[in-house]
Amino acid sequence: MNRQMTDREVYPAAWITMVGLVTAFLIWKFVLHAPTVSNCWVYRTWHLCCPGCGGTRALMALSRGRLLQALWYHPLVPVTAIWTVIYLVSQTLWRLRGESGWTLRYDPRWPKWLLWLLLVNWIGKNFLLVGFGIEL
Helix, strand or coil: CCCCCCHHHHHHHHHHHHHHHHHHHHHHHHHCCCCCCCCCHHHHHHCCCCCCCCHHHHHHHHHCCCHHHHHHHCCHHHHHHHHHHHHHHHHHHHHHCCCCCCCCCCCCCHHHHHHHHHHHHHHHHHHHHHHHCCCC
16 A cells, blocks of 8 residues: 555654654753763764764754754754744644644655755765865
8 A cells, every 4th residue: 555644644743753852852951961972983983974964963053043053064953843843833723723724734745855955965064074074
């Protein structure tokens, strides 16, 4: 069966994911007192960026309200966060209004766009690192 996902599945899944991530962040920040995160094993071993390199720094910058810095470290993190917040707010308001008015609808192309952003970031960082010695 190759049925595409709809807002019916995506909306609750997005809320569950958001609550889980916020809970994990709050535990990291207030229960564990924000311990440092170890360096990337891929970068440390091969001196190449992995697809997620910069993601933790981007998340920390975003948690401090530093959007441009988060975009610099790893654009996928703030783009996904902003997109998710807009989606959840618009869907929630739409549902509270009795399913009337404008809402952002899930599009099955979203994961592909985010994957492309991940790949462009990863390839670009390694191109600059290997080709020109520029570390981001």
